[in-house]
Amino acid sequence: MPAPELLARARLLVAPGLSASLVGELERITGRGAEPLEAGGTADGRLLTADGPLLCVGAALPDALRTDRLFWFHSVNAGTDPLLAAGPWPAGALLTRTVGRMGERIAQYVLGWVLAECQAVPEYVAQHARAEWRRLPTELVAGQTALVYGTGRIGGAVAGLLRSCGVRTVGVGRTARSGAAPAGFDRVIGAGAGPGVEAGAGVKAGLGVEAEAGAEAEELAGARWVVAALPLTGATEGFFGAGRFAAMRGATFVNVGRGATVDPVALEGALRSGGVRRAVLDVLPEEPAAPGEPVWRLPRTVVTSHSAGITADEDVAQDFAACWEAVAAGRRPELTVDTGRGY
Numbered sequence: 270m271p272a273p274e275l276l277a278r279a280r281l282l283v284a285p286g287l288s289a290s291l292v293g294e295l296e297r298i299t300g301r302g303a304e305p306l307e308a309g310g311t312a313d314g315r316l317l318t319a320d321g322p323l324l325c326v327g328a329a330l331p332d333a334l335r336t337d338r339l340f341w342f343h344s345v346n347a348g349t350d351p352l353l354a355a356g357p358w359p360a361g362a363l364l365t366r367t368v369g370r371m372g373e374r375i376a377q378y379v380l381g382w383v384l385a386e387c388q389a390v391p392e393y394v395a396q397h398a399r400a401e402w403r404r405l406p407t408e409l410v411a412g413q414t415a416l417v418y419g420t421g422r423i424g425g426a427v428a429g430l431l432r433s434c435g436v437r438t439v440g441v442g443r444t445a446r447s448g449a450a451p452a453g454f455d456r457v458i459g460a461g462a463g464p465g466v467e468a469g470a471g472v473k474a475g476l477g478v479e480a481e482a483g484a485e486a487e488e489l490a491g492a493r494w495v496v497a498a499l500p501l502t503g504a505t506e507g508f509f510g511a512g513r514f515a516a517m518r519g520a521t522f523v524n525v526g527r528g529a530t531v532d533p534v535a536l537e538g539a540l541r542s543g544g545v546r547r548a549v550l551d552v553l554p555e556e557p558a559a560p561g562e563p564v565w566r567l568p569r570t571v572v573t574s575h576s577a578g579i580t581a582d583e584d585v586a587q588d589f590a591a592c593w594e595a596v597a598a599g600r601r602p603e604l605t606v607d608t609g610r611g612y
Contacts, residue, residue, distance in 0.1 A: 273599045275322045279340050282306050284327025287345070294586040295326055298593055306331065326589065328352075335359050343592060345585045347371050347423070347578065348527065349606050350501040364606040365592045369584020372426030375525050378577035379427050379496055380434070382549045383410060386521060391571075411435025416488050418508075419498035419526060420457055421612075423578070427496055427525070429453030439488050444481070458484045460508075489516040494523060501527035502611035514539035521547040525577045528553035533564065540568050551577040 283292050283303045292303050306327065322340035328351075330342055335356050341363040344352060349366050358364065385391065389405040396403060415431050417424045420440040428438040432453055440450065440457040450457045461482025489495065495517060499505045509522075510532040522545050524531060533554065539545040548570040556575055558564050564572055592602035606612060 273597055275340050276324075276593075276597055279322045279324040280304060282323055282325045282327075282334075284325070284329065284345075287327065288582055291582040291585060294582075295589065298586070298590050299324070326585075330355065332356060337361070341365070341596065343367070343589050344606075345580060347580065348500060350527065350611055353608060353611055358608045363596070363602075364608055365588075365602050365604045366606055367580055367585045367588045368422055368604060369580060369588055371578035371580060371584065372423045375423055375498070375578040376426040376430040378551065379494075379523055379525060380430050382523060382571075383415075383431065383436075383494060383521075386547065409435075413437065413493040414439060414488070414491055415494040415496060416441060416492040416520075417454070417496045417498060418460070419500070420451055420454065421498075423525070424496075424498040425451055425453045427453075427498060431494075436494075439492075441485060441488075458488060461485050486516045489513060489520070490518045492517065492520045495520045497522070497524040497526045497530060499526040499530050500612035501529050505530045507532050509536070511535040511538065514544055517544050519543065519546045521545070521549070523549045523551075525551050528556065537563070537567055540570065547571075549573070551575055 281295065281299050281301050281303045282305075283295060284306050287295075296303050306325070321338075323334060323338050324340055325334060325342045326345065327342075328345050330339075330352055332355075335358070337359055339359045339362040342352070342365075344364065344366045347366055347368050349364060352358075352364070387408045387410050389407050392405050396405075410431075412435060414437045415428070416439050417428045417431075418441045420428075420442040424440060428440060429452060432438045432455070438454050438456075440454040441460050442457055444459040459481035461484075497509060499508060505527070506529050508530045509524075514522075514535050517539065522536070522539075528550070531550075531554075536545065536548060540548060546569065548567065550564070550570065551573045552575055553564060553572070555562075558572065564570070588604055592604055595602040
């Protein structure tokens with residue numbers, strides 16, 4: 270944890286693209302002027318030669334700043350996997366992230382699609398286009414099960430909103446939870462190696478133990494919705510593969526986490542076989558998807574533009590201020606990223 274006294278000497282560097290109002294708020298919080306980062310990690314030619322620890326706010330960290338001079342980097346995004354994948358993280362440098370009201374926004378996104386599906390909204394839209402009058406069956410959400418992968422702030426917010434509508438919510442984390450489940454969840458289980466996957470693979474990835482695979486397979490088979498809210502790490506890349514999709518029995522799959530946690534070939538196979546009823550994908554392995562990409566041709570699938578949890582300037586300012594207060598008091602901010610785990 271960086272020493273609080275370094276905060277007084279830290280220079281505030283801001284990435285290009287931040288709004289003038291946000292930069293002004295960062296200057297107010299820190300009590301110092303901001304220096305703009307430019308391509309290559311320079312700030313009017315003085316950045317690499319002037320003294321003092323560096324405090325950066327932005328989405329990406331220039332290679333030139335991946336040194337022991339970096340005191341703290343605050344990400345304007347919730348996901349920090351691109352930052353960590355771009356190169357070794359400087360030893361001892363603090364990394365914090367912005368969450369803001371993202372959990373609330375993503376939860377409403379998920380609930381919106383859940384309710385639309387239960388009220389046959391896609392089918393009625395198609396009927397309207399054909400000028401067709403036909404009553405369609407609908408269903409209630411209450412009493413059905415949503416399996417939410419990821420039990421942190423975002424997964425918990427999704428589960429909490431669904432639970433308020435009477436949905437049974439089961440969280441899937443790295444390991445099962447003993448005692449009371451976290452807020453929003455009726456139950457939390459651990460992720461095993463994955464149905465149809467050798468147990469050793471899951472254990473090697475740090476995802477749980479073989480005994481947990483049975484509970485996961487049972488919940489996958491009974492789930493009406495499977496919501497992916499996982500970060501992208503070495504353990505979660507390709508996490509939703511053929512085994513997990515094969516265990517589903519007509520669930521709708523919603524991904525609001527990271528695109529690369531899903532094996533696209535396995536998802537397509539499950540959609541075509543009917544194991545997955547429908548897919549709603551807010552994130553993709555490569556974004557944006559070009560018009561000719563296969564994802565646009567997946568059956569019963571809707572792709573949205575990574576917009577479920579857009580971060581607003583007020584989110585950045587609020588979370589940065591909370592982190593600033595913690596660092597100044599010598600505490601570890603709640604929004605600190607474990608750079609070893611990747612979240």
